[in-house]
Amino acid sequence: MDLALFDLDHTLIPFDSGMAWTRFLAGRGVLPATAPDDYLAACQAYVDGKLDIVALHRATVAPLGAFPSTAIEFWATEFEAAMAPQLPALMQALVRRHRNAGALCALVTATTRFIAEPFARLFDIPYVIATESARDARGRFTGEIVGQPCFREHKRSRVDDWLSARSLHCCAFERSWFYTDSFNDLPLLEAVSQPVAVRPDVRLRAQAQRAGWAIVED
Known part of the structure; x- marks a missing residue:
């Protein structure tokens, strides 16, 4: 058996799923009309080093x-239906x-x-390893994260834990792929055995070229 792992934002989809979700809810009046701008500002603060991944999740x-x-x-469910026409045919075929x-x-x-799962269903990917959002006693989101975010070295450890629960390990597969756009995913x-850089950021492109990894542009 082979293993195929896929990042979501700017990899399987050519956009940010969090922004898509925020715009979707703002368009329905669930969130204020300013919510997309607020989300973008939070993302920029993260890029500038003023917010970490936990604070960005909270926002x-x-x-x-x-x-x-x-x-x-x-x-x-409505969001899933709205996203269906936006899936790139190339990535659908790849999966x-x-x-x-x-x-x-x-x-x-x-x-x-809860944002990732609609895309997993659309791509017919059976398993989702993602950041887990904490809920209060009423089942409502608190803005906090359960455990560690599925990010950088924690993304690799989360995959290792998921495989270990199935008595598997990355080395147990004849071939294993991971597709991503981000240098943050270097540990995974x-x-x-088959790392693939998809429309990579500057640092990942340089690493992929040095290591001879496959690069997918579109």
């Missing part, structure tokens, strides 16, 4: 704590090729699970 998820889980689930070849496939993303890229 994205905490406003949803005003709503019950049933509402979030309903909007997630399908691995799936049809019998590979064990998983979406592995720093994105919170180095764990697989």
